[in-house]
Amino acid sequence: MVKPSSLNDNIDKYLNEWNGHLNGNNLPVFSVQSDDIKYENFRTGFSGAVSGLNTELQTQGYYYKRRSSSFEGSTDVWTPILNLNLQTDDWSKGWNRLEYYSGFSQFPVVFDSREGMLVGCATIDWQHGTDTMLVTENEISFSSTRGDDWVSEWGVFVNDVLVARSGEIPPRRHTTSLPFSIPCGSQNVKVDVRWISTISDYLASGRPHGSEFLVFSAEVWVRNVCR
């Protein structure tokens, strides 16, 4: 003879396990796969001279901005999209924000982070090379260069805190890659890049230097690791 209370208890205990008490003992180790976690992707795209994307996944978010000569119709990888004359254009001997220059106002990566880490990289294709000039002495003309002592440096700033810097780079065209990482809270984040150049005084002989500071492309991606 089956007592009703036994029957009720058996069913209750069985259902109780399913009704909120399943735990790790019910699941083999190494069995949760990517597809078991719901795929969610919240995207915001940016278009214009500066393109980019904010995309948030379950465990991380990617935030990305780029302006590149290779993706603008009138230019190519050989043609700069920013050409500064260091003799006549505005710049400072301190950090110069790339966002202040024409076409780069939307360049900073701005987003609301989730508590965790920010891991990212800035990549800038730029040039500050030596000048070549014509020198005439004793009626003999020859070419000469100046600026071998010029140096430039790039830095990555997260909410105005310097988190990565390249160190001084001698004259050349260079693609500078600046990886960085920093802890973050659930907060608004702004990531931007800045540069410093040091040049010697130009000659006083009537030949002003043509020291050009060129940018061909700049991009920053940030991965917000939050779980």
Next chain:
Amino acid sequence: MGEERMPLITNKTNFAPGDVPTAAELNAPYDSLQSVGDDIDGTNTATGWITWRHTEAGLTGNAIANRLYQYNNDTTNETLYNNTSYVTISEGGNPAQLSLGFTSESGECVRFHASGMVGESTVTTDYDYAGLPGGNKGKPNYYAFRLLLNATVGGAPTTINLGEWGYSFTTKKSGNLTSITTPTLSGRIHWQPFAFSAVYSPNSSITFNSVELQCKVYDNTNSLSVERHQLYAVRAKR
């Protein structure tokens, strides 16, 4: 079951003394469980129900949040390139190509890295007098790399430019020469590493087949020397 989630199962009968359970009454809780058993969610689980030991380990294979793909060519032999259109770098018959072979979910995000070493390039010109004023005067000094994605979009194979990045053979940039067409070369830059990265996220599901590292020079009288190089791709899945 779509977005439906497994509810708490309440479809049961409490039996009292003297009741004669029917088959339907006895089967009801089990039938309910069977009908929604594929949709267990947080309602059904205890706090702290999962540990990291329950997730698949490692970056490769069917990892949870990210998957890493990598290609490494560690040759120290230098290969020269003087092509003015992009060609895929190839060292010892091995093209710099990273196989991917996955179909993304809509809006997935993949980031790409490349790095390597430029050796002793052959440089004959780094300045173009004919390009004055402005114009191409500094361009013969340049070489560039490109990351090219081979993908299948809407059933059709296609290539996607992930980015291009440049360097110079020497320190020279600009100048105001007017009468000397072949100025002295500035200091050659040898044994310089290169590195860059890019993020790509298509709006829709596409098949990522492979990514290639390519190079070109502006002036074919110069030859770019490339030796060891690496390619990485990180697929952000969750």
